[in-house]
Amino acid sequence: MKSKTIALVGAVLTVYGLILCIMSNLNLGVLLVAFLGIVTFCIGIFYSKIKSLTTIKIFKLCKILFVLVLCVEVALISFIAIYGFSDNVNYNEDAVIVLGAGVRGDRVTLPLKMRLDKAIEYHHKNPDALIVVTGGQGLQETVTEAYAMEKYLVQNGVDNSKILKEEKATSTFENMKYSKEILDNYFTNDYSVVVITNNFHVFRGTTIAKNTGFKNVTHMHAGLQWYNLMPCFLRESLAVIKMIICG
Numbered sequence: 001m002k003s004k005t006i007a008l009v010g011a012v013l014t015v016y017g018l019i020l021c022i023m024s025n026l027n028l029g030v031l032l033v034a035f036l037g038i039v040t041f042c043i044g045i046f047y048s049k050i051k052s053l054t055t056i057k058i059f060k061l062c063k064i065l066f067v068l069v070l071c072v073e074v075a076l077i078s079f080i081a082i083y084g085f086s087d088n089v090n091y092n093e094d095a096v097i098v099l100g101a102g103v104r105g106d107r108v109t110l111p112l113k114m115r116l117d118k119a120i121e122y123h124h125k126n127p128d129a130l131i132v133v134t135g136g137q138g139l140q141e142t143v144t145e146a147y148a149m150e151k152y153l154v155q156n157g158v159d160n161s162k163i164l165k166e167e168k169a170t171s172t173f174e175n176m177k178y179s180k181e182i183l184d185n186y187f188t189n190d191y192s193v194v195v196i197t198n199n200f201h202v203f204r205g206t207t208i209a210k211n212t213g214f215k216n217v218t219h220m221h222a223g224l225q226w227y228n229l230m231p232c233f234l235r236e237s238l239a240v241i242k243m244i245i246c247g
Helices: 002-023 028-045 047-053 057-084 110-125 145-155 172-186 199-211 226-246
Strands: 095-099 130-134 163-166 192-198 216-222
Touching: 002 028, 002 047, 002 226, 028 047, 028 226, 057 199, 057 226, 095 110, 095 172, 095 199, 110 145, 110 192, 110 216, 130 145, 130 172, 145 163, 163 172, 172 199, 192 199, 199 216, 199 226
Parallel strands: 095 130, 095 192, 130 163, 192 216
Antiparallel strands: none
């Protein structure tokens, strides 16, 4: 019965991952969900064989290591989630940095729309702040993310004069690096920024902002569709591990 349950969970995750591959822009998080599903399904199918192998010392150690890695992963994702929901924005910042996400053609995807809607919400409370939209052109995209973001903001009532575009970045590090270059040229004195991104991305986004030289950084999170939670948090946990190891 236990093996059938594990196999069923694996099958569901595999189908879920395949559906995401069709519905979303292909990325590491989506592939991780499908891979996790296939691995879980195989564990269920070969449960009895695996259980007998774990009586052998080397395989028992592998099992312990696997469980340990799983626990670390769960703890890390929990930390990222808690941090991501804990906003510290004060609405007195000089500039807003909205991090890019995928676009389809020249239209923003739902996760990116959620970020931009938060930027609009912030703009209503602090209309004097500049809004930096940052993101280059990726796979399956016909325009830069920054162009699509600017277009969405203007269509929703934000004055174009309040928007600064950064169209070269292909990573969060470059988002922050190039945004800082733009803002350093704009402001003559110290300035403060609020980083707006989806909840799963807040910790890494603000950490990288500080690492690239921003001194006064706050953050404000946007939501995320329930069906994107798993791929986004899985991918983000690996990105955080890479950031910690590589700096």
